[in-house]
Structures are given as structure tokens and as C-alpha cells.
Amino acid sequence: MIGQPISRVDGPAKVTGKAKFAAEFNVPNLTYGVVVTSAIAKGRIVGIDDREALAQPGVRMVMTHKNRPKLARLDLNYKDQDAPAGSPFRPLQDDKIFYSTQPIALVVADTFEMARYAATLVKVAYHEEAHETDLQANLSEAHNPAAGPVNLFKPLPPKPRGNAQQAYMEADKRVSGEFVHQAEHHNPMEMFATTAVYEAPKRGEKPRLTIYDKTQGAPNSQLVVANGLNLPFKNVRVISPFIGGAFGSGLRPQYQLLLASMAALELKQSVRVSLTRDQMFTMGFRPATVQKIALGAQADGTLSSVYHQAIAETSHREDYTETVVNWSGELYKCDNVALDYQLVSLDVYSPQDMRAPGGVTGVSVLEVAMDEMAYEVGMDPLEFRIKNFTSWDQTHDRPYSSKEILACYREGAERFGWARRTPEPRSMRDGNVLVGWGMASGVWMADQIPARAEAVLGVNGKLRVSSATADIGTGTYTIMTQIAAETLGLPIDDVLFRLGDTDMPLAPIQGGSWTAATVGNAVRVVCEDLGKKLLKLAAQMPDSPFKKAKSTDVQFVDSHMRLVGDPSVAISLRDIVALNGGKAVRETSTSIPNMLKQSRYTRYTHSAIFAEVRVDPDLNVVTVSRLVGAVAAGRIINPKTARSQIIGGMVWGLSKALHEESVRDNNVGRFMNHNYAEYHIPVCKDTPDMDVIFVEEHDDVVNPMGIKGLGEIGQVGTPAAIANAIFHATGKRVHDLPITLDKLL
Amino acid sequence: MNPFSYTRPEAVADALNDIGQQPNAKFIGGGTNLIDLMKVNVEHPTHLVDVNHLPLGDITELPDGGLRLGASVTNADTAWHPLVEERYPLLSKTILAGASPQLRNMATNGGNLFQRTRCYYFYDAQMSCNKRQPGSGCPAINGYNRIHAIVGMDKAECQNPNSKTACIATHPSDMCVALAALEAVVRVTGPNGDRSIPMADFHRLPDTDPQRDNTLEPGELVTSIDLPAKGFPKHFTYVKLRDRSSYAFALVSVAVGLEMDDNGTITEARIAMGGVAHKPWRKSEAEQLLIGKPATDETFRAAAESLLDGAVGFGHNTFKIELGKRAIVRALQEAIS
Amino acid sequence: MQTATLPPKTKQTKTDPASAAGLSNANTGLRSFSLNVNGTERTLNLAPWTTLLDALREYMDLTGTKKGCDHGQCGACTVLVNGKRINACLSLAIMHEGNQITTIEGIANQTETGGLHPLQQAFIEHDAFQCGYCTPGQICSAIGMINEGRAKTTDDIKELMSGNLCRCGAYPHIIDAIKTVL
Structure with a gap:
């Protein structure tokens, strides 16, 4: 079952429209909330006139900082699982405006239509203060980031090794440059929404909320609602069976969650709050960065010096950090490395993890610089990387648990036809059109963290497994079903995996490419533990052939438990359950990483991306015509959904290379292209021919199942591969992303 | 979106009557732009008159060899109409370069003329905008102006930081660029009877009243767009440059129609541009530079320089000046081949 | 798969006498009309400023049609009207009286x-x-x-x-x- 390209088990629900998302749980007597946002970027609210709004038929409430229900005061109550150091934003806290488009009121009415109209009638008076939202104009204000618990997974730069500056001066060849990346917004297709279903309190108790939320972790939403609104955890149930994409935006609860919950408590009625597409630009985003890189190399192509600095924007409330520069000291062998990462606090919302956070930002710079250096030393870009390959992580002075990147280079190059590349820029053409071939390496973490799962074998012999994780489109439903089916030897159709409900055993937020490894191992462990229970039951039968069997003596195949020594000795799982007095057999287990074993290795996923672009020589229109991604990601549970993950990541990389940018007008302090018409992501026509290779890689260090995760690795190397291909086609190096046609003029 | 009343007349006279009942009534065709703008609190009609059931839904041949495009025919049905494809392939190609298949199935020919600018500030009701709120200022001039105009604006006003009339918005339609090149005529009816407005006079430059996009009078209804007989079916093209390969508004676009004699000399030329001005941009001087000339890159570049003579950039959009010229040259190259 | 077991929502609406006259009172202007969706004729009492998309999702419990932008910029709300694909978000429900509407729920x-x-x-x-x-x-x-x-x-x-x-x-x-x- 594991390793089979089975179709998504949630496919039928998704192609028929039956899969329900957060805003689609229609309950009786539902009211609708529409958010009003701040027109200014900094200052105070001095007055809100809601009379005209309240006068409209069916309008229930205009909730502002003045009339909201009581909120917890301490920052600690709003610390979600992905909160950086600082003070998390909470809506309607007080009269202060921290950023343009900040939510300042919620208008609730009987119908969505009336709430939307009444929201336009709320008049707000401000005391405006001067704001500062320009990263590039404030680089001199950069500071070292404050660290928080999340930095365990997003490490800050290590201390320097060797002497990068001296080595740079002594190098035979040098390249250096400054790179600017614009901010980006996640923009999942489904807009953030919460349906908060109110249940009146029993005598002496507090009310209960059942909350359908768009989140990458139902328990994370529960945490903030319970703490922020001072409700017992058992009174807050969060359900999130389907998520219409998130890409990191759902790693932290978004503000509509607290708004809907507050309004439901205040009105004692169910409330739905859906954000609009332009409000999808009023939350966390991938921060803009200004990066400097300098590489030195010997004439033979040995990398001798790496300096990489990134300065990123953050809010005044929190020091949002991501791992941008560390990769530059790890991916290749180099004895002299200096890395620096700083933040500039601006009057903006806190940035937030967005697919391959930091990784795609920093590696896109390193890999363009590596391409430049390959030209400096006169080597093929692929050969140059192979020459500087290392299986030893010099930063942590330990080996990689596995690093089959050489196989990625080899197999990717072969599939792409890299050997036919002529190195000179502008040397390849198709008629009048310039053709360019570029490549880049990619790297991402392969973490595993603790998680819990429950397995229940029903009297009908069917298995139900659950864990409060999420499936943002990654295929969690499907691969967990496969893992459970394989572990207990059941057909796929006899296994039902459920997720996204705080009534289920705890799992961490779905992010960082860790879910397959984290929840996958939990599912395996709980199924193994359930298997032991089944063995115990079977052993208690009169004259049981399993009486003396240990768990290693049996195997689960074909819906039966069999003796390994004599597979003809078997009992069906259904018959075992029947021994349980008509009750299902259930087990809940926790999987805990072997941290001692893991800590001796650096555990990463790797890739090589090859790109072909076509560039109109006069109009500079760039078309990506081919992408090949070769990925070393340990054990692949499902090649079909795995391929989709990598293809999706590469499309994201293409988007970052050519299309995506959230453009702030610093005069008004606001992102101005706040819609899908002007915030460009690729359309179907932008799709190149795409190919994905999973190279063979075995790794029993990362986790017992050898899973590494695939969510980010497809994206990481793609922007640099495309930028390098554009250089090869045109002879022009564009350091600023996205590479729009005007930058090539 | 504000509350409004709605009627669905089946006769033009009833439509004109309905629209006259309330000062802020509007016609609705496909609704693709109007409903969008109502949702972002930019348009606030108190009454909508649905024109989709008026007898304006046909494409018919005119006695002079032209074609009459009914105002409520959809863009998709127009682009894929056999007579349009045969005689006016420039119009077909241009319509199909715009929007998406779904939007083209909704948008009507009449409605396409009334598309409003995509200016970020016009679209954001919390921002100042001389077009939306006359006199409030134009933040685009010193702000983010990637999609904005390079010709046709009042340059002096644009340099005045307190200008109450400056506007550098562009007209977003693709279809209108082809209609301008084809010298289509907009037929309207209204309280004062019928009249015909040449495309060149239908849309306006911002001048001192940028809130007005066109020269239509209150209560007037577009009934058809008439295409003259000359459709340039042999030598034509539409070049559209944008930030992705489909489903995006033009940064710059060029519609070209040429007639050439057997020696390869250009005998008639039309060049219209989108994405550069408050209206589809044409200049007869630029077209005259091509007449009687051999079809060479030098000739083309001269025409391009002429059409964009005096163009100015505001920072983010300055690239449009050179890109626009290259697009004109490319369009002319494509049209002759 | 987890699917909703909650009952479909019913809207309490009042009939508006003005609606019969064509022009209705703007703020309470509910209009009674019917839509044919997936072969079934449904009578609705909606304000004219209700989009087809919201009518499907919020008043008919047909949530298979998605709201991805609400501005005709993403296509998630695509439905078929008389066999032609349109964006339901940029169309008013009332404009579709007499049309055959097909949503994802009707495709199978x-x-x-x-x-x-x-x-x-x-x-x-x-x-x-x-x-x-x-x-x-x-x-x-x-x-x-x-x-x-x-x-x-x-x-x-x-x-x-x-x-x-x-x-x-x-x-x-x-x-x-x-x-x-x-």
C-alpha cells in the first residue's frame, strides 16, 4: 500500500462539491459579520459613528473596541503555536492603529448582503500619525531579531567560521551583489472564514462554541479562542475537515476567528465571518528582503568564502523571523562563512510563514550567486555545484542523515538534457526567440515532532484512524489511510482516516513539511499498538494458535493476522474484534521522535531544479517552457500525490520568479494591488512542461518510516533556476524578484 | 453593495423610461464590471435596468457592407461569430485576448464600452481619487503607477501636487482598442433621440473632469456598435503585453490594421493602443507616416515614435514608453506578414 | 470523509408587496422569483442585490460552487447557465430567472x-x-x-x-x- 500511486481518498468529495469548507457549514439562525478596516496606517481611532449602519433592517451589532466582549489582557493568551517573539495582534484590542487595513469593526446582520452594505456606512474618525513602511529606506534601523520558541524549528544564523572576509579578498574569483525580493501574500483560493456556532450555557456554566475555521491546525485555533476569550478548552471545539489551500497563512489563527467568536458570544447566536479577497492582504505575508551576498572561489572552482546577509521587514509588535541565510553555510563545502540576518520594524502587520519560508528567499540568492561564480571560474553550473558538494554539515559539525543531491543532479540533468547546453549566454535560440537553460539546488528541513493518533477497529472489521492534523491539499487524508492500511494489512476501502477536529488526539499545526513524517509515524505507531491489542485478544481464545506469539511473530496481511512462521495460521481482524464482547477495539498512541539519534545528524531534503525559458528578444516576454525537478525526499508514500506536491511547489517557484509581488505604496502605507487581478499568480497558460523525479534515498534517522516531507522542497530551487535560465537566454542578471518584463528592458 | 431596485424591460422605450425614473439609475448588461465596482463601494446605483432582454441581441449585416453588433450580444458570441471572424479577425483576436472565457460569456458589447479604469486607487474606496471623488487628489502620480497612463493626461496638472483634476488612469478594455482601430461607430438612443458617436469621440481624456469616462449623456442607451465595411482581414494583429500570459490586463497593447498594395507598400494604416491613455490611443499623424511607405522596421519605428511622441512616465510605468514603441513595431511586423 | 450533517438553513423572509410592481422599496426590497438549478425549480425570496453565487451558497445550501475572490478574478464560482460557463459572483441571482443553471452538484x-x-x-x-x-x-x-x-x-x-x-x-x-x- 505504501509507495502505491493511489488516487486521493477525498477526491470524490472534492470533485462533487461535497467537501465542506469553513464558510459552508450552514446552521439555523446564522448571522453574518463583515469586517471594517482602517483607512490609515498609524494613529488612533477617535470616533466611530455606527448610527446609519445600525439603522439598517436586520443589522444586529457594530462591534468595535468599545463594545466587544472582554478579551484576555496578557500577550501569553494569544501565543499560538507559530507565534514569534513579541505581542500578537488581536482585533479590536483598543483604539490604536498599527497598520493600514487593520480590522477595526465587525458589522453583524441577518444576511450577508445587509452586513456588507452596513459595513460601508460605518464612519470612522482618526487621529493620524506619520507611518513608516519602507524597508529599503530604513535599512539603517535594522536590529538583531529577538528569539522565541519557534526558532527551535527556524534557527537564527550560526556564528561565523573561518574568516570569510579575508578569504574573499584572497580568492581568485569573486562575485557579489544585492538582491531585493518583494513581499508576497499567500492568497490561498479559499478566503479566511470562521463559522462560530453558539450553544447557550447550561446553568452555572459558560457557553460553548463549535467553530468551523480555516486553519492549518484546529488545536491552534482552539488555543487562542479559549485563552483569549477565557473559555474552558472543553467549551471550544474547532472543526476543520477541508482547507482550501493555506501555504502557511493558516499556521496562525487569523483575526476573523476571534471576531466571529466574540460576536457569537456577544449576540448569543451563531456568526459567520468571511474575509474578502482584498482583506486577504490585511494579514501575514512573506516579508520583503534586501540581501547581500559575496562568494569567493579558487581558480579551480573550490568555494573559499561565503558571506550572506538578509535584512527583512517585520512589525513593531513581533520579531517575525525565518531561516534565510543559514542554508548558505550548509549546502556546499566552504571553510570561511559569515552569515547575518536582521530585521527592520515597520508599521505593518507581522509577516508570517509562507511556503518554504526563508528557504526560497535565501536559496534563491545563493543559487543565483553560485551560477554567477560558475561563469567566473569557467565551469558548467552543474559541475561547479558537484565540485563543492559536501556530505558533512560544517555549521553543526555533523553528517547529513542522507543527502542524495548528487543523484538529483545526475538524474535531473539526464532527464532535462543538460549535456546539450551551450554555456555562452544568448547562444541558444529557437528561431528568433532566445532560449535559456538554468539550474539550481534546493534544500529544506526534514523534521519530525511528537503527535498523537487514535485507531479504532470496528465490529465490522473496518478501521477508523484519527488525528487532529490538517490536509491543506497535501494529501494527508490519503497517505495516512495508506499507512494505516499497510500497517494492519487492510484494503484502502476498509480504512477511514479523519482529521481536523479538536475532539481528536493532538497533532501539531501542519507546516514545515513535517506532517507526513510526524502524523505518519503516529498513525503507524497507533496501528502497531492496536495490532498488539488484537494479538492479546486472539491469544486469549481457547486453544489459540497465537497463545505464545509475540508481536514480532505476527504479521497483518489481507485483513488477517498471521503467524510469520506459518502464514496459514491466521485469523481475520473481524473475528478478533468479535472476541471483544461486541465492542470495537481502540487504541490511542503518541509517537515521539528519537531525539538522541536525530541530534547526531543534519536532516534535510534536497533537490535539483532545471529550467528552460524562452525570451522574446525585443519585448522581453519570458515564458518558462520546461521544468524538471529531481527530489531526494526519503521514502515516498504516494507517488501520485507526491508528484502533485512537487509540481505545485515548482509552480510557486515560477510564480515567485516571474509574477508575484505585493506592492506597498509607502505614501499611504498600504499594499495597493490587493486583488487577484493585479496580484499575479500563474494561470493555466503559464504552465510549462513539467517533470518530477524522486531519486532513491533511504534514511532511518529522520524517523522510523524514513519520510522527509514534500511541501516546500519543490519551490526552493525553482526561482533561481529560472533566473539563471533568463541570464543564459539574455545575458542579463536580474537580482530583484519578480523578474517582470520591464526589468529586462 | 448598496440596496437598489431592479427592472427588466423588454422594449427600449421602457428601458429609457426606467432609467429616467431615478437620478442614480444604471443599465446593467453582463454586470462584470458594474457589480465588481458595487462590491468595492465605488459604484452605488439606486436602480438597475437590466438590458439583456431588449431586442439588441443580434449581429446583422449593414447595407454598406458593415456589421451591426447588438449592444447586448456577449463578447464571446461576437468574437466567435462567423462574420466577425471572417471580416473583422482583428476584433475577434482582440476580444479573445481580454478577460477570461467566463467573463466573455457574460460581458456585453455595450457594457465593454463602459469598463472603468483598473487604477489601484480608483478601486480602493479608502484612497483619494480625482476620478472617483473629484477634487480629492491623485495618489497614483507619486505612488504605485505600474499600470498607468503615459500619454493624454494634463502634464502640468500632474506636476501639481495639489491638483484637483489630475488623473493618470488608463482605459482597460481590449475590445475598445480594436474598435478604435476599426473606426467603429457607437449608436445610442436617449431622451433626445438617436445619435451616432464615432469611437474616437466616445471615450475622453481626463481633461478637467476625469470622473467622466465618455461623452454619453445621462439617460442615453447604447443600442449597437457598427463596424464599417473596411475590416483589414488580411493585414492585422493585436499585440498584448501583460504580466502573465493570459487573464491579465494589458500593460500596453497595440491593434493594427493595414492595407497594402501588391508591391508591399502600405496604402492604409490604423494603429490604436491600449494601456497607455485614458482612452484607446490613436494619432492620424502616426498612421500617415506609414502611407505610401515600404513596410520596413525604420518606417515602423518612426510611426511608433510619432504615436508615443511626448509620452511621460511616473516611475513605475516609465518602461511603457520604450516597451510601447517596441510593441508597435512588433505589431506592424506581424500585420504585414 | 467528514460531511456536514447539519440541516440546511432556511431563511425566514417576508413577501414584499412592492415587488409585484417591479420597482420595490430599496431597503426591504425582497423579490420573489424562481431559479432552475440542476433541473429543479426553486422559488426564492431575495433582495435584488444578492449575487447568483451567494444565492446558491447561502440561500440554497449549494456550497459546491466556491467563492475564491467574489470579483471575477479567479473562476472558482464558475457555473453553467444554459450550457455556458459564467462567474456566478458577478451576476445577480434575479437576472437568471428562466435560465437553466448547472452547478457542480448537478454535474454527476x-x-x-x-x-x-x-x-x-x-x-x-x-x-x-x-x-x-x-x-x-x-x-x-x-x-x-x-x-x-x-x-x-x-x-x-x-x-x-x-x-x-x-x-x-x-x-x-x-x-x-x-x-x-x-
Whole structure:
């Protein structure tokens, strides 16, 4: 079952429209909330006139900082699982405006239509203060980031090794440059929404909320609602069976969650709050960065010096950090490395993890610089990387648990036809059109963290497994079903995996490419533990052939438990359950990483991306015509959904290379292209021919199942591969992303 | 979106009557732009008159060899109409370069003329905008102006930081660029009877009243767009440059129609541009530079320089000046081949 | 799969005497009209400023049609009206009196067996989605494209499916799936 390209088990629900998302749980007597946002970027609210709004038929409430229900005061109550150091934003806290488009009121009415109209009638008076939202104009204000618990997974730069500056001066060849990346917004297709279903309190108790939320972790939403609104955890149930994409935006609860919950408590009625597409630009985003890189190399192509600095924007409330520069000291062998990462606090919302956070930002710079250096030393870009390959992580002075990147280079190059590349820029053409071939390496973490799962074998012999994780489109439903089916030897159709409900055993937020490894191992462990229970039951039968069997003596195949020594000795799982007095057999287990074993290795996923672009020589229109991604990601549970993950990541990389940018007008302090018409992501026509290779890689260090995760690795190397291909086609190096046609003029 | 009343007349006279009942009534065709703008609190009609059931839904041949495009025919049905494809392939190609298949199935020919600018500030009701709120200022001039105009604006006003009339918005339609090149005529009816407005006079430059996009009078209804007989079916093209390969508004676009004699000399030329001005941009001087000339890159570049003579950039959009010229040259190259 | 077991919502609405006169009072102007959705005629009492998309999702409990932008910029709300694909978000429900509307919930029913439409099956087999949020719109749009009869090549499909964004980037598989039924 594991390793089979089975179709998504949630496919039928998704192609028929039956899969329900957060805003689609229609309950009786539902009211609708529409958010009003701040027109200014900094200052105070001095007055809100809601009379005209309240006068409209069916309008229930205009909730502002003045009339909201009581909120917890301490920052600690709003610390979600992905909160950086600082003070998390909470809506309607007080009269202060921290950023343009900040939510300042919620208008609730009987119908969505009336709430939307009444929201336009709320008049707000401000005391405006001067704001500062320009990263590039404030680089001199950069500071070292404050660290928080999340930095365990997003490490800050290590201390320097060797002497990068001296080595740079002594190098035979040098390249250096400054790179600017614009901010980006996640923009999942489904807009953030919460349906908060109110249940009146029993005598002496507090009310209960059942909350359908768009989140990458139902328990994370529960945490903030319970703490922020001072409700017992058992009174807050969060359900999130389907998520219409998130890409990191759902790693932290978004503000509509607290708004809907507050309004439901205040009105004692169910409330739905859906954000609009332009409000999808009023939350966390991938921060803009200004990066400097300098590489030195010997004439033979040995990398001798790496300096990489990134300065990123953050809010005044929190020091949002991501791992941008560390990769530059790890991916290749180099004895002299200096890395620096700083933040500039601006009057903006806190940035937030967005697919391959930091990784795609920093590696896109390193890999363009590596391409430049390959030209400096006169080597093929692929050969140059192979020459500087290392299986030893010099930063942590330990080996990689596995690093089959050489196989990625080899197999990717072969599939792409890299050997036919002529190195000179502008040397390849198709008629009048310039053709360019570029490549880049990619790297991402392969973490595993603790998680819990429950397995229940029903009297009908069917298995139900659950864990409060999420499936943002990654295929969690499907691969967990496969893992459970394989572990207990059941057909796929006899296994039902459920997720996204705080009534289920705890799992961490779905992010960082860790879910397959984290929840996958939990599912395996709980199924193994359930298997032991089944063995115990079977052993208690009169004259049981399993009486003396240990768990290693049996195997689960074909819906039966069999003796390994004599597979003809078997009992069906259904018959075992029947021994349980008509009750299902259930087990809940926790999987805990072997941290001692893991800590001796650096555990990463790797890739090589090859790109072909076509560039109109006069109009500079760039078309990506081919992408090949070769990925070393340990054990692949499902090649079909795995391929989709990598293809999706590469499309994201293409988007970052050519299309995506959230453009702030610093005069008004606001992102101005706040819609899908002007915030460009690729359309179907932008799709190149795409190919994905999973190279063979075995790794029993990362986790017992050898899973590494695939969510980010497809994206990481793609922007640099495309930028390098554009250089090869045109002879022009564009350091600023996205590479729009005007930058090539 | 504000509350409004709605009627669905089946006769033009009833439509004109309905629209006259309330000062802020509007016609609705496909609704693709109007409903969008109502949702972002930019348009606030108190009454909508649905024109989709008026007898304006046909494409018919005119006695002079032209074609009459009914105002409520959809863009998709127009682009894929056999007579349009045969005689006016420039119009077909241009319509199909715009929007998406779904939007083209909704948008009507009449409605396409009334598309409003995509200016970020016009679209954001919390921002100042001389077009939306006359006199409030134009933040685009010193702000983010990637999609904005390079010709046709009042340059002096644009340099005045307190200008109450400056506007550098562009007209977003693709279809209108082809209609301008084809010298289509907009037929309207209204309280004062019928009249015909040449495309060149239908849309306006911002001048001192940028809130007005066109020269239509209150209560007037577009009934058809008439295409003259000359459709340039042999030598034509539409070049559209944008930030992705489909489903995006033009940064710059060029519609070209040429007639050439057997020696390869250009005998008639039309060049219209989108994405550069408050209206589809044409200049007869630029077209005259091509007449009687051999079809060479030098000739083309001269025409391009002429059409964009005096163009100015505001920072983010300055690239449009050179890109626009290259697009004109490319369009002319494509049209002759 | 977890599916909603909650009862469909019913709206308490009052009939508006003004609606019979055509022009109705603006702020309470509910209008009674019927829509034919997936072959079933449904009578609704809605304000004219209700979009077709919201009518389907909020008043008819047909949530298969998705709201991805509400501005005609993503295609997630694509439905078929008289066989033609449109964006339900930019259309008023009241404008569709007398039209045949087909949503994703009605696609499977069009087949003789009532099972999945071949395109739905192809989307599953080719893994033509990840999160699945754009999927109903992609499928309705592809059916509309096939009805149009203009898509002959892969490039045609790519151009004529460009009105449907997929943020997960499933485009190569969407193209593959459509090719199998074209």
C-alpha cells in the first residue's frame, strides 16, 4: 500500500462539491459579520459613528473596541503555536492603529448582503500619525531579531567560521551583489472564514462554541479562542475537515476567528465571518528582503568564502523571523562563512510563514550567486555545484542523515538534457526567440515532532484512524489511510482516516513539511499498538494458535493476522474484534521522535531544479517552457500525490520568479494591488512542461518510516533556476524578484 | 453593495423610461464590471435596468457592407461569430485576448464600452481619487503607477501636487482598442433621440473632469456598435503585453490594421493602443507616416515614435514608453506578414 | 470523509408587496422569483442585490460552487447557465430567472448512471487538484469549454482554461485530465 500511486481518498468529495469548507457549514439562525478596516496606517481611532449602519433592517451589532466582549489582557493568551517573539495582534484590542487595513469593526446582520452594505456606512474618525513602511529606506534601523520558541524549528544564523572576509579578498574569483525580493501574500483560493456556532450555557456554566475555521491546525485555533476569550478548552471545539489551500497563512489563527467568536458570544447566536479577497492582504505575508551576498572561489572552482546577509521587514509588535541565510553555510563545502540576518520594524502587520519560508528567499540568492561564480571560474553550473558538494554539515559539525543531491543532479540533468547546453549566454535560440537553460539546488528541513493518533477497529472489521492534523491539499487524508492500511494489512476501502477536529488526539499545526513524517509515524505507531491489542485478544481464545506469539511473530496481511512462521495460521481482524464482547477495539498512541539519534545528524531534503525559458528578444516576454525537478525526499508514500506536491511547489517557484509581488505604496502605507487581478499568480497558460523525479534515498534517522516531507522542497530551487535560465537566454542578471518584463528592458 | 431596485424591460422605450425614473439609475448588461465596482463601494446605483432582454441581441449585416453588433450580444458570441471572424479577425483576436472565457460569456458589447479604469486607487474606496471623488487628489502620480497612463493626461496638472483634476488612469478594455482601430461607430438612443458617436469621440481624456469616462449623456442607451465595411482581414494583429500570459490586463497593447498594395507598400494604416491613455490611443499623424511607405522596421519605428511622441512616465510605468514603441513595431511586423 | 450533517438553513423572509410592481422599496426590497438549478425549480425570496453565487451558497445550501475572490478574478464560482460557463459572483441571482443553471452538484446527475461525470473521474485519476477549492469551478469551466467546441490543442486548453486560477499549481494535471475527455 505504501509507495502505491493511489488516487486521493477525498477526491470524490472534492470533485462533487461535497467537501465542506469553513464558510459552508450552514446552521439555523446564522448571522453574518463583515469586517471594517482602517483607512490609515498609524494613529488612533477617535470616533466611530455606527448610527446609519445600525439603522439598517436586520443589522444586529457594530462591534468595535468599545463594545466587544472582554478579551484576555496578557500577550501569553494569544501565543499560538507559530507565534514569534513579541505581542500578537488581536482585533479590536483598543483604539490604536498599527497598520493600514487593520480590522477595526465587525458589522453583524441577518444576511450577508445587509452586513456588507452596513459595513460601508460605518464612519470612522482618526487621529493620524506619520507611518513608516519602507524597508529599503530604513535599512539603517535594522536590529538583531529577538528569539522565541519557534526558532527551535527556524534557527537564527550560526556564528561565523573561518574568516570569510579575508578569504574573499584572497580568492581568485569573486562575485557579489544585492538582491531585493518583494513581499508576497499567500492568497490561498479559499478566503479566511470562521463559522462560530453558539450553544447557550447550561446553568452555572459558560457557553460553548463549535467553530468551523480555516486553519492549518484546529488545536491552534482552539488555543487562542479559549485563552483569549477565557473559555474552558472543553467549551471550544474547532472543526476543520477541508482547507482550501493555506501555504502557511493558516499556521496562525487569523483575526476573523476571534471576531466571529466574540460576536457569537456577544449576540448569543451563531456568526459567520468571511474575509474578502482584498482583506486577504490585511494579514501575514512573506516579508520583503534586501540581501547581500559575496562568494569567493579558487581558480579551480573550490568555494573559499561565503558571506550572506538578509535584512527583512517585520512589525513593531513581533520579531517575525525565518531561516534565510543559514542554508548558505550548509549546502556546499566552504571553510570561511559569515552569515547575518536582521530585521527592520515597520508599521505593518507581522509577516508570517509562507511556503518554504526563508528557504526560497535565501536559496534563491545563493543559487543565483553560485551560477554567477560558475561563469567566473569557467565551469558548467552543474559541475561547479558537484565540485563543492559536501556530505558533512560544517555549521553543526555533523553528517547529513542522507543527502542524495548528487543523484538529483545526475538524474535531473539526464532527464532535462543538460549535456546539450551551450554555456555562452544568448547562444541558444529557437528561431528568433532566445532560449535559456538554468539550474539550481534546493534544500529544506526534514523534521519530525511528537503527535498523537487514535485507531479504532470496528465490529465490522473496518478501521477508523484519527488525528487532529490538517490536509491543506497535501494529501494527508490519503497517505495516512495508506499507512494505516499497510500497517494492519487492510484494503484502502476498509480504512477511514479523519482529521481536523479538536475532539481528536493532538497533532501539531501542519507546516514545515513535517506532517507526513510526524502524523505518519503516529498513525503507524497507533496501528502497531492496536495490532498488539488484537494479538492479546486472539491469544486469549481457547486453544489459540497465537497463545505464545509475540508481536514480532505476527504479521497483518489481507485483513488477517498471521503467524510469520506459518502464514496459514491466521485469523481475520473481524473475528478478533468479535472476541471483544461486541465492542470495537481502540487504541490511542503518541509517537515521539528519537531525539538522541536525530541530534547526531543534519536532516534535510534536497533537490535539483532545471529550467528552460524562452525570451522574446525585443519585448522581453519570458515564458518558462520546461521544468524538471529531481527530489531526494526519503521514502515516498504516494507517488501520485507526491508528484502533485512537487509540481505545485515548482509552480510557486515560477510564480515567485516571474509574477508575484505585493506592492506597498509607502505614501499611504498600504499594499495597493490587493486583488487577484493585479496580484499575479500563474494561470493555466503559464504552465510549462513539467517533470518530477524522486531519486532513491533511504534514511532511518529522520524517523522510523524514513519520510522527509514534500511541501516546500519543490519551490526552493525553482526561482533561481529560472533566473539563471533568463541570464543564459539574455545575458542579463536580474537580482530583484519578480523578474517582470520591464526589468529586462 | 448598496440596496437598489431592479427592472427588466423588454422594449427600449421602457428601458429609457426606467432609467429616467431615478437620478442614480444604471443599465446593467453582463454586470462584470458594474457589480465588481458595487462590491468595492465605488459604484452605488439606486436602480438597475437590466438590458439583456431588449431586442439588441443580434449581429446583422449593414447595407454598406458593415456589421451591426447588438449592444447586448456577449463578447464571446461576437468574437466567435462567423462574420466577425471572417471580416473583422482583428476584433475577434482582440476580444479573445481580454478577460477570461467566463467573463466573455457574460460581458456585453455595450457594457465593454463602459469598463472603468483598473487604477489601484480608483478601486480602493479608502484612497483619494480625482476620478472617483473629484477634487480629492491623485495618489497614483507619486505612488504605485505600474499600470498607468503615459500619454493624454494634463502634464502640468500632474506636476501639481495639489491638483484637483489630475488623473493618470488608463482605459482597460481590449475590445475598445480594436474598435478604435476599426473606426467603429457607437449608436445610442436617449431622451433626445438617436445619435451616432464615432469611437474616437466616445471615450475622453481626463481633461478637467476625469470622473467622466465618455461623452454619453445621462439617460442615453447604447443600442449597437457598427463596424464599417473596411475590416483589414488580411493585414492585422493585436499585440498584448501583460504580466502573465493570459487573464491579465494589458500593460500596453497595440491593434493594427493595414492595407497594402501588391508591391508591399502600405496604402492604409490604423494603429490604436491600449494601456497607455485614458482612452484607446490613436494619432492620424502616426498612421500617415506609414502611407505610401515600404513596410520596413525604420518606417515602423518612426510611426511608433510619432504615436508615443511626448509620452511621460511616473516611475513605475516609465518602461511603457520604450516597451510601447517596441510593441508597435512588433505589431506592424506581424500585420504585414 | 467528514460531511456536514447539519440541516440546511432556511431563511425566514417576508413577501414584499412592492415587488409585484417591479420597482420595490430599496431597503426591504425582497423579490420573489424562481431559479432552475440542476433541473429543479426553486422559488426564492431575495433582495435584488444578492449575487447568483451567494444565492446558491447561502440561500440554497449549494456550497459546491466556491467563492475564491467574489470579483471575477479567479473562476472558482464558475457555473453553467444554459450550457455556458459564467462567474456566478458577478451576476445577480434575479437576472437568471428562466435560465437553466448547472452547478457542480448537478454535474454527476447529468450522466446516465448518475455516477461521476467522466471529467470528475478524470480529475480524480490525474490528481488534478490538491486542496480542491478551485476544483468545482475548474470542472464546470472545462465542461463549458467542451461545449464551446473551440479547444483542439493543448495550447487551446491552456488558454481557454486560464480563467480558473489554481493556487496549488495543479495545472499540468488539470490539462491531462481534460485531455482524456476532450
